[in-house]
Amino acid sequence: MTRFILPTVATDGTICTCAACGHALGPAPWKRGAIRRDLPLAVAGGAAYDTGHAGVFLCQFICPGCAVLLDTETAMAGDAALDDRLHLPAAAN
């Protein structure tokens, strides 16, 4: 049975997949199987996001299969990615 961790990320209880194309992202945490791009704010969002301060990033987590944007986070350098996961009774997601 397909369940969702986020609208963009599904899981069968063992393997996480891109909800758009089915590309396997691996076991939890699913972000390890995604492409991560840390973009400086001014690059990511244009002038409105250019605060004049370095060190803040828009982290993009991208499906390696179809290039859809699975999730974003605001982060500072060195901060770990947020870990979203389902708790399913039979197996780790």
Added chain:
Amino acid sequence: MDPMTFSIIRHRLFRIVDEAVITLKHVSGSAITNEGHDLMVSLYRADGTLLMGGVGFLHHLTSAAEACKAIIRRFQGQIGEADVYLLNDPYTAALHTSDIYLVAPIHHEGRLVAWSACFVHVTDIGAMNPGGFAPQAVDIYSEGFSSPGLKLLDRGEMRQDVLDTILNMVRSPEMVSLDLRSMIACCNVARDRMSALLTKYTAPVVDEACAALVEQSETLFRARLRALPDGQWQSRQYLDVQGETARVVLTMTKTDDRLVFDFTGSDPQSRHSINCTKWAALGGLFAPLFPLLCYDITWNEGVIRPVTMIAPEGSIVNCTRPAPVSVATVGAIQSVNNAACTTIGKMLAASPEYRDQATAVWHANHFAIFKFGANQRGGYSIGILTETFAGAGGARSFADGVDIGGEIPNPISRMANVETVEGAFPIRYLFRRRAPDSGGPGRYRGGTGGEMAIVQHRAPAGGIDYVISGKGARHPMSEGLAGGYPGAPNSYVWVHADAEAAPGSADRLETIPGTPEPVSWGVYPLRGQDALYVRWNGGGGYGDPIARDPAAVAADVTSGVVSARAAAEIYGVALAPDGGADSAATVALRGAIRTARLAVPEAAE
């Protein structure tokens, strides 16, 4: 009990709260109350537990319950009919000193049967900075008058010595007196209408209905939780103050019919007044929970029971006395609001059944700017820029966020008309409008925030001053959902006028003549031809921006809320000469964006 009587009593309780809110607004003379709706009224059971949560700032519903319980503990055996108690100590129950709770017992036939509680942000509380938000405070002792509980009215009679003592410690005592009297009127209306209800249906029947209402809420909320997936969802917020960054970190775990909000990993309490106490953090997480998970469930103790909060002592979300907390409501509490909104939004979005109830974060960053000084009528004014309540809606799975759309923690927030502000202060607005590119990009765009600029206008003292407790100028705080971007961060700029130039009819920051200087924390002047420019954040976006309908992007560019640059670089939409989307060029642009995403990941700087 019979369902008809139950439903009638339930609706009467709703209406009692509504009428008390209307009373509060209409008696108050403060723009922050009657324009911004920075208020709350709720009803509580005899033991102080929440019975009927009202509208206004929802993070007060649970804190005011604790205020009721604190008053019960302190005044046990001395609580008389028509008494009114005051409490504003953050380490007892309140959020910050300037949000004063008035807590009033409701008796029937000589027996205590319920409580009403309300709050407004009073015009001043005697903190070291006017208006209550005290960015220069170093501890709770510099944040003004603070009481863990006192009797303000004794059996309906004002204790004049107590009132005079309070008013002797605040600026603008006439306005603070009106603030207090608006809350007393609110308590009176709540008590009178409850008395009528109790007389009509009898105390035992009303009590039975109230108990059933709490039980109903708990049953319905637990059922809703069971219908949602089990799992954990995380979020993180950054608060920047004078170059120092503090993190609020949240892991929300949902198991069966229980929710745990765990703030372990959040930073230690700050030396700045952005901290919050544990009661404030608890209120902060419930503020989005009530409307997002219990939109069709009565907000009361039954909703609170399935929820547990873990907030490490000494952290920014559970600070220890005497840490300063006067900026809490727009500091750590708002970050708790945002973090909880994000995790709840993720959980809802994980459920196909509830996905259309999910939302990206709304207006995540208040800018508390209090103007103060001599006004054009020979008096003295203190007041907030109510644009901070204008907000911006987060995008959802099926629609854009609402531009200037308010905020989740206060369903009735709004801003004053420009003319109202100009009538109260010697200032002039240069412009106020939706801020381009402020809404978080996404398949569904976050609602835009706004931007505005003001100058002094024929001020008798040559200008006024303002207190600013502004964060969010370095970090976006309105997080996106499902690949959506966060809303753009805030911006606060003091434009120092050139020698001869006047701001005239400037319509955006770039056309205000002078030298811009970012400001965010402290007390600043607004004098001569200088201007204060503020841009506030938009809501978070939902979904991948390059999945947005190109026609919607083109329409946004035409209306001025998205720039052509953002259309191309973020949304991958090329515009045709007529302003519409160029289909072929858009396909090519979006293909290039996908290719770039799949290229070797860029390293974080």
